[in-house]
Amino acid sequence: MTAELEDYRRQVRDFVERKAPPIAPKAGVRSAENADELALLKTWTRDLFAAGHYGGSWPAEYGGDGPGYRLERDVILGEEIARRRAPAPVQGAANLVAHALIDFGTDAQKSAYLPGIRSGELIFCQLFSEPGAGSDLASLRTKAIRQDDGGFRISGQKVWTTNGQWADYGYLLARTCPEAPKHKGISAFIIDMRSPGVDVRPLREMTGTADFNEVFLDDVLVSADALIGTVDDGWRIANSSLGHERAGVASNAVRLQRNIEALYELAGTVRRGDRFALDDDAVRDRLGELAASVDALSALVYASLTRASRGEQRPHDAPMTKLMFSELGVEIAAFALELCGEAGVVTGGACAVDNGRWQDEFLYARAYTIAGGSSEIMRNIIAERGLGLPR
Numbered sequence: 001m002t003a004e005l006e007d008y009r010r011q012v013r014d015f016v017e018r019k020a021p022p023i024a025p026k027a028g029v030r031s032a033e034n035a036d037e038l039a040l041l042k043t044w045t046r047d048l049f050a051a052g053h054y055g056g057s058w059p060a061e062y063g064g065d066g067p068g069y070r071l072e073r074d075v076i077l078g079e080e081i082a083r084r085r086a087p088a089p090v091q092g093a094a095n096l097v098a099h100a101l102i103d104f105g106t107d108a109q110k111s112a113y114l115p116g117i118r119s120g121e122l123i124f125c126q127l128f129s130e131p132g133a134g135s136d137l138a139s140l141r142t143k144a145i146r147q148d149d150g151g152f153r154i155s156g157q158k159v160w161t162t163n164g165q166w167a168d169y170g171y172l173l174a175r176t177c178p179e180a181p182k183h184k185g186i187s188a189f190i191i192d193m194r195s196p197g198v199d200v201r202p203l204r205e206m207t208g209t210a211d212f213n214e215v216f217l218d219d220v221l222v223s224a225d226a227l228i229g230t231v232d233d234g235w236r237i238a239n240s241s242l243g244h245e246r247a248g249v250a251s252n253a254v255r256l257q258r259n260i261e262a263l264y265e266l267a268g269t270v271r272r273g274d275r276f277a278l279d280d281d282a283v284r285d286r287l288g289e290l291a292a293s294v295d296a297l298s299a300l301v302y303a304s305l306t307r308a309s310r311g312e313q314r315p316h317d318a319p320m321t322k323l324m325f326s327e328l329g330v331e332i333a334a335f336a337l338e339l340c341g342e343a344g345v346v347t348g349g350a351c352a353v354d355n356g357r358w359q360d361e362f363l364y365a366r367a368y369t370i371a372g373g374s375s376e377i378m379r380n381i382i383a384e385r386g387l388g389l390p391r
C-alpha cells in the first residue's frame with residue numbers, strides 16, 4: 001500500500017461513510033428483504049460505479065480503468081465496505097456476466113446490458129448450480145435445444161440462485177450437446193427471468209431470510225442472441241468470468257477482523273459466573289488464538305493478492321485463503337454465541353445481545369464453507385495441485 005493508495009483509501013472510506021445505504025448490517029452476502037431495500041441497493045451500486053470505485057477492471061470504453069486498472073483499488077473498496085459493515089452492492093452475478101460479455105459477447109449484447117449494470121438498474125442472477133450439480137458443476141443437466149429459427153428451448157432446474165427473486169436476467173449454463181464429454185457440451189446464455197416458463201421460488205434459510213431460490217425452467221424459448229460466445233464453449237466462458245473475482249477475499253479478512261473487535265467488546269460485557277468473560281483466562285486465551293489466526297489469514301490474503309497482481313498466482317493460493325477464512329468464520333461465530341450464553345437464542349427485545357448479531361453470524365457462517373466451492377473441494381485442490389498428492 002503506497003501513500004497514493006492510502007490516500008485513495010481515505011477517499012473511499014469517506015465515500016462509504018456518506019453513501020452506504022441505511023440497511024441494518026447482517027452477516028454474509030444477503031439479498032434485499034423487500035422492494036425498498038432493493039431500491040437502496042440499486043442506488044448504492046449506481047453510485048459506486050459513477051464514482052469510479054466499482055468496475056475498474058472493465059475496459060475504458062465501457063467505463064472502467066482500462067490498462068490503468070489496479071487490483072489494489074478493488075481490494076481497498078471491499079475492505080472499506082466490510083469495515084463499515086455496509087451491504088455488498090447488489091451486483092455479484094452482474095459482475096460475472098459483465099466479464100463474460102466483455103470477453104465473449106457481441107457488440108449488441110454489450111450495449112444491451114453493460115449500461116444497465118453500471119446504472120444499477122439491471123439485476124442478474126447466476127443460474128449455474130442444480131440439485132445434482134454443485135461441486136461437480138460440469139454434470140449439469142439443464143438442456144438447451146436448438147430451434148429452427150436459431151433460438152433455443154431450455155428446460156431444467158436450478159437451485160441456490162442468489163437474488164433470483166429480484167433478477168431481471170439470469171446468466172445460465174445449459175447443456176447443448178449431450179453426446180460430448182461433460183465439460184465440452186455446455187453453453188452460456190442470458191435469459192429474461194420474466195419469460196414464460198420461468199418459475200422462481202424463494203427458499204427461506206435458517207437465518208430467517210430468503211437469500212436464494214429454486215428456479216424451474218419449463219420449455220423456455222430464447223432467441224439466438226441469448227447465447228454468449230459460441231455453442232458448447234460455456235465451460236470456458238464461465239471459468240473465465242469466475243476468474244475475475246479475486247479481490248473479494250481481502251474484504252472477508254476485514255470482516256473477520258471486525259468480528260474479533262466485536263468479540264472483545266462482547267467478552268467485556270457478558271458475564272461468566274461472578275465476573276466478566278474477558279477476566280477469564282480461558283476466554284482470553286481463546287480470543288488471542290482467534291485474533292492471531294485472523295492476522296495470519298490477512299497475511300496469507302495479501303501474499304496471495306501480491307502474487308496475483310504479478311501474474312504469479314498458484315492454483316492453490318485462492319483455495320487456501322477461502323478455506324481458512326470460511327472455517328475461521330465458523331469458529332469465531334460459535335465462540336461468540338457461546339459467550340452470549342442463553343441470551344444467544346433471542347434475536348430481539350431487552351435480553352438479546354447485540355440485537356441478535358451473533359446468532360445471525362453463527363447461522364450464516366456455514367454458508368461460506370459451501371458457497372464458491374466447499375471446504376472439502378478447497379482441500380482437494382490444495383492437496384492435489386499445491387502439495388502434489390494423488391487424487
Ligand SMILES: Cc1cc2nc3c(=O)[nH]c(=O)nc-3n(C[C@H](O)[C@H](O)[C@H](O)COP(=O)(O)OP(=O)(O)OC[C@H]3O[C@@H](n4cnc5c(N)ncnc54)[C@H](O)[C@@H]3O)c2cc1C
Pocket residue numbers: 125126127128129130131132133134135136159160161162163212367368370371372373374375376377380
Ligand atoms: C450462500 C450461497 C449462495 C449461493 N449462490 C449461488 C448462486 O447464486 N448461483 C449458483 O449457481 N449457485 C449458488 N450457490 C451454490 C454453490 O455454488 C454450491 O452450493 C456449491 O458449489 C456446492 O455444491 P452443492 O451444494 O451441490 O453440494 P455438493 O456438491 O452436492 O456437495 C455435498 C457435500 O459433498 C462434498 N463433496 C462433493 N464433492 C466432493 C469431492 N470430490 N471430494 C470431497 N467432498 C466432496 C462437499 O464438500 C459437500 O460437503 C450458492 C451456495 C451458497 C451456500
